[in-house]
Amino acid sequence: MVRSDARENRARILEAARQAFAESGDTSMNQIAQRAGVGPGTLYRNFPTREALVLAIYQHEVDQLIGSVPELLATLPPLKALQRWTTDLVSAMRKKHGLGDALSSGAHQAITEQTYGPVIAAITQLLDAGKRDGTIRTDADPGDFLQLTGALWRAASGAKDRSQPMLGLILDGLKAHPQR
Amino acid sequence: MVRSDARENRARILEAARQAFAESGDTSMNQIAQRAGVGPGTLYRNFPTREALVLAIYQHEVDQLIGSVPELLATLPPLKALQRWTTDLVSAMRKKHGLGDALSSGAHQAITEQTYGPVIAAITQLLDAGKRDGTIRTDADPGDFLQLTGALWRAASGAKDRSQPMLGLILDGLKAHPQR
DNA sequence: TACGGTAGTGGAGACCTCTCCGGATAGCAA
DNA sequence: TTGCTATCCGGAGAGGTCTCCACTACCGTA
Known part of the structure; x- marks a missing residue:
């Protein structure tokens, strides 16, 4: 069972990351989390490494x-x-x-x-x-x-x-x- | 003109790094600096990157x-x-x-x-x-x-x-x- | 020997990655 | 509605990289 808020958070992270990476490649994970309005913990639970995020x-x-x-x-x-x-x-x-x-x-x-x-x-x-x-x-x-x-x-x-x-x-x- | 203390510091860093790397590959720069009895600044002035240190x-x-x-x-x-x-x-x-x-x-x-x-x-x-x-x-x-x-x-x-x-x-x- | 110029120092601190866990909450059952 | 609980959140914090600059101490000079 995936909770709806979790699904939304994941989407928001992806969107934020997409924008951030479009602007510059060396955006920090923290910045992305912040941009997505989410704590670093949430980011890392969804994407355990930077690679995972980039690939997504x-x-x-x-x-x-x-x-x-x-x-x-x-x-x-x-x-x-x-x-x-x-x-x-x-x-x-x-x-x-x-x-x-x-x-x-x-x-x-x-x-x-x-x-x-x-x-x-x-x-x-x-x-x-x-x-x-x-x-x-x-x-x-x-x-x-x-x-x-x-x-x-x-x-x-x-x-x-x-x-x-x-x-x-x-x-x-x-x-x-x-x-x- | 290279000052004598600088030369000694460099030697101490190299020796500390040699030992540290022999024990484990993922020793932090900080640990090496500490082991050499030197501040991180001094380490990085001598070896601007981890690579430079390893190569030396x-x-x-x-x-x-x-x-x-x-x-x-x-x-x-x-x-x-x-x-x-x-x-x-x-x-x-x-x-x-x-x-x-x-x-x-x-x-x-x-x-x-x-x-x-x-x-x-x-x-x-x-x-x-x-x-x-x-x-x-x-x-x-x-x-x-x-x-x-x-x-x-x-x-x-x-x-x-x-x-x-x-x-x-x-x-x-x-x-x-x-x-x- | 005393001194000034300068090469060199080192630690505070900005920022990063990643983890941990107490607290919040969505979704279900009653 | 209300209560319960599995699920999820998010920020504090440990530990890292690397920079900056006020300070220190070496060394040629007088």
Whole structure:
């Protein structure tokens, strides 16, 4: 039984957080709680970590990204699709404050399963397509790939965006080796 | 002109930090300052971030790692040498509390140039050897590689150590493409 | 040896994350 | 309505990071 006031509070927190993060990425949890007219305790009961909150806020964007996989696979060869998708992912991480940290640290957190699971599933789809047509090595692991994506995002956040050459390197590593 | 008391304070901080980190990785800066008989202000003037402190503590280990490059290159083909060296690096990151965070975040910090620079130089040596004998693609970038190493280390810290397969993937990506 | 300029000190304090728990209250039963 | 209680609230507070600046003490000079 979820009490109605609890539901409203959760909604208010999400709304406040959405606004706050839109303005700046380094808003403190306290500020968000205050903005939502709620104590820090309530905030943390709903979202035990900053990551959980960020993921909840950007659930929609992440869903969209995940939903784009079938279309990409329908119009592009698997490797190209993976490249495009990953570029989009990194780009989303850059634009949405905190999303990068959340997704790349999320690998260790069971809390984020709701978001993290689907992302892994999306990557799995992309990789599997490539494995099926023989362009991607069969031992490629979705979790590994996501982890490497974290490095990409960090690279994209630096002074010079090195994410494209790095992605190129990773994709080359993913390619199946034609025996010569 | 460095005052003598300042030099001693710095030494005391390093010694206290060395002990503290040997005991546990999540020692607070305050605790270290206290242990060194010094105010937090003094600690932070000497080492502006936790990373800077960690790097200073493990300077010796890092130096050793860097020094091992010539011997590796003398006894192994470049790709193998790079593989061994990177494995050692990740292993050192795992053993020494906080070193991983320091090195992989260090990519963005000018502060860490003293340690970060030589590490890049070491990677450059390894990559260049491979470029010279044609086993490593000529556009491989040392900074990119270090960044990817960060992902390796994070992967190695997880429940299951996935760093070896991931390293394999990266090395494959680094290989020069023989034109067919 | 006494002294002044200045490099260096260190702790108070602003602000943060996260926890704990006494008190408030929504929702149900009577 | 009223009373009960599981559920939820929210703020005090422990402990952390990092800054600022009034003060201290080192060291070259006379």
